[in-house]
Amino acid sequence: MPSSDSPVVLITGCSSGIGRALAFHQQGHTIWATARKPETFAELKAQGVRTTQFDVTNAASRDTAIQQILAESGTLDILINNAGYGLMGPLLELDTDAICAQLETNTIAPIALTQAVAPAMIAQGSVSGIFCPPPLAPETGFLRHFWGKSWSFC
DSSP: OOOOSSOEEEESOOSSHHHHHHHHOOTTOEEEEEESOGGGOHHHHHTTOEEEEOOTTOHHHHHHHHHHHHHHHSOOOEEEOOOOOOOOSBGGGSOHHHHHHHHIIIIIHHHHHHHHHHHHHHHHTOOOOBEEOOOOOOBTTBOOOOSTTSOEEO
């Protein structure tokens, strides 16, 4: 298994927004940027960021990405669960399937990814920097995106 001289960071949701911005701020870290859309990786790759296509809601996709990262980097030190999206509108008008899909992406998937990478991190003795979404904090009349972009340690 290869060994990395710098901390290896896995960031989900790097096709745009905060995840993409984080991927560009390497500061001595080996960054693995993930996204569902590999066509968004060109600029990241040009800056030396490692990339892998990965849908956080798909277990097979998740497991393949984790195995690739561990095989090529030899370690995984930091996980940033950033993938997520907003669903806005009056609660009474939102489609239940859309709400469930958002909860899967913004809440269930980060928990599943944390559970999937934790054994490798524990085995190597570094379980620092696992980020996960804060608890649900609904606003009156609206279901909003509260999970993916506001991080807390858990």
